[in-house]
Amino acid sequence: MASISASEETKTLFFNYHEFSETYYADLDTPTQPREHDESEALIITHFPNVYTPQTSQLFRETRIVRIPCRFEQNVYHPCFSECLPGLEPAAITGNEDGKEGEYGFVPRGIYDNEVFGITSTSPLSLCLTPEQFQTIMHEVNALIEQEFQVNSWQNIINLCLGILTLGIWTWINTTWQRHTRNNLDLHIEQLNESQLLASHRIKIINPRQSGYLSLDFQIPRPIA
Numbered sequence: 001m002a003s004i005s006a007s008e009e010t011k012t013l014f015f016n017y018h019e020f021s022e023t024y025y026a027d028l029d030t031p032t033q034p035r036e037h038d039e040s041e042a043l044i045i046t047h048f049p050n051v052y053t054p055q056t057s058q059l060f061r062e063t064r065i066v067r068i069p070c071r072f073e074q075n076v077y078h079p080c081f082s083e084c085l086p087g088l089e090p091a092a093i094t095g096n097e098d099g100k101e102g103e104y105g106f107v108p109r110g111i112y113d114n115e116v117f118g119i120t121s122t123s124p125l126s127l128c129l130t131p132e133q134f135q136t137i138m139h140e141v142n143a144l145i146e147q148e149f150q151v152n153s154w155q156n157i158i159n160l161c162l163g164i165l166t167l168g169i170w171t172w173i174n175t176t177w178q179r180h181t182r183n184n185l186d187l188h189i190e191q192l193n194e195s196q197l198l199a200s201h202r203i204k205i206i207n208p209r210q211s212g213y214l215s216l217d218f219q220i221p222r223p224i225a
Contacts, residue, residue: 013091078149086120
């Protein structure tokens with residue numbers, strides 16, 4: 001078998017692994033008549049039902065979730081979320097063959113599961129935040145997560161020693177206390193959600209604890225055509 005030189009190797013590019021494509025959907029001018037489309041016309045599903053609120057609630061009907069993935073190639077010792085606004089990842093789908101799709105703007109092109117989607121990886125979050133604003137938000141969140149996951153901090157060393165001296169009683173007490181205490185990340189997310197930038201667009205960042213740090217989820221207003 002012929003060996004592959006370093007210059008011939010294909011570099012792995014990052015993409016939002018939460019999104020997927022769908023070719024069976026309704027066009028905007030015939031919303032009740034779904035049909036099969038070519039792969040080149042596939043919708044890219046970039047926003048999802050709001051699983052953080054009851055399905056019978058008004059909030060569930062009026063909001064959607066945009067999921068920001070982790071970037072494991074950058075760090076494996078703690079969660080590190082992508083700082084690329086969805087649609088700007090190195091391997092994002094960015095088709096612009098008809099001139100309707102803006103570089104960063106979400107443009108509805110079809111209806112799937114009663115929701116509107118475009119044909120690129122650009123999500124409706126782009127209607128509310130610029131790439132620079134998004135990057136700033138994510139950089140601050142990632143920095144706080146890194147602090148929270150420090151395993152060699154003096155607090156952890158003290159907690160370990162106290163746990164040993166008290167035969168695990170301190171560990172149980174400390175764990176219970178932490179469940180009911182807001183850390184710096186919790187407080188920062190609350191401040192972000194109350195900020196003019198997010199509140200004016202009715203955006204809410206979901207604390208990553210609720211997703212098990214598998215994604216950082218943005219609650220956004222439900223997009224319409």
